[in-house]
Amino acid sequence: MFRCFFPDEYLESAYAVNYEKLYQEGVRGLLFDIDNTLVPHGAPADKRAVELFERLRKIGFKSCFLSNNQIQRVASFNEKIGERFIENAHKPAVRNYQKAMELLGTDCSNTVFIGDQLFTDIYGAKRAGIRNILVKPIHPKEEIQIVLKRYLERIVLYFYRKEEGTL
Template sequence: MCSFYCAKIEPMSKRNLYPNDYIKSTYDIDFAKLYEEGYRGVIFDVDNTLVPHNAPADDRAKALFEELHEIGFQALLLSNNKEPRVKTFKEAVEYCTYIYKAGKPGTAGYKKAMEQMGTDVTSTIFVGDQILTDVWGANRAGIRSVMVQPVKKWHEEIQIIFKRFLEAIILLGYKIYKLYGTDINKVPTKSSKGE
């Protein structure tokens, strides 16, 4: 996609490519705990973060956005997709806004998202499934990044599949870094309650 290759981007660094945390699923995150920690805005990628690639919003996604609304979060969909895809998803989940053709990994979409939500880098968290667009962009914008495993891997457009191979190499380095890194910021998960 042109947004990946044409965005004005700084050189890659280990810090920009590694997420602050890497977990199995968006739906494992304990958003109530994050709210207690001071977060007020959540930016989500859509495809393979919330639902399989190009799938409509399902009951689980709808329940998540309702939960976020009840907790008090501002939520925003940040996608490189065209407007019809993102708008349809937004209308189904209701409790969010959206930015389409966001130009990730460029930082402009992330900054615009925070402006729309009335948050800043200290009160915003990003959740996505790709290193070379989602995580890289969030980190460069100064936002806490949480990478999730793709909902349905390998059922994607060819350029995304190609990036998955590159990401696999980066994730090998991340696993070592996670053992010794000092800035791993574990996101609270529903399974970690009571620990």
């Protein structure tokens, strides 16, 4: 019933992903949500985020931010990082997931999406045929519409963990 929302992986943090292993598996493109995936909602890129993308470039990855935020938010976050980005992405619509892969020169077979929301980030990646990793939100402070979605996410994650045998 809820399978269309189940992530391919569920990890503690975007900073806990084994990126070296992903690269060894043939992944070359990484798509990221920003708010509550890499930094708290509305926060600028911090030292940890900047260092992560320096590390990813050294490994050999191409990255793109895919955000439903407006250009001011995404561009200001990206100032210290310097990656490609798509703002106002209308996730979970598939079009901008595909556009991001075009920007990176990757496809569904060698791209992974990393985000913190099931009904936008993960559902959109699944609809686009992209491997995905759900991460726990960095900070509890969120906009009201996201807070409401989190209640529904808990239900889906209950069934996901039950199926995975991690309850």
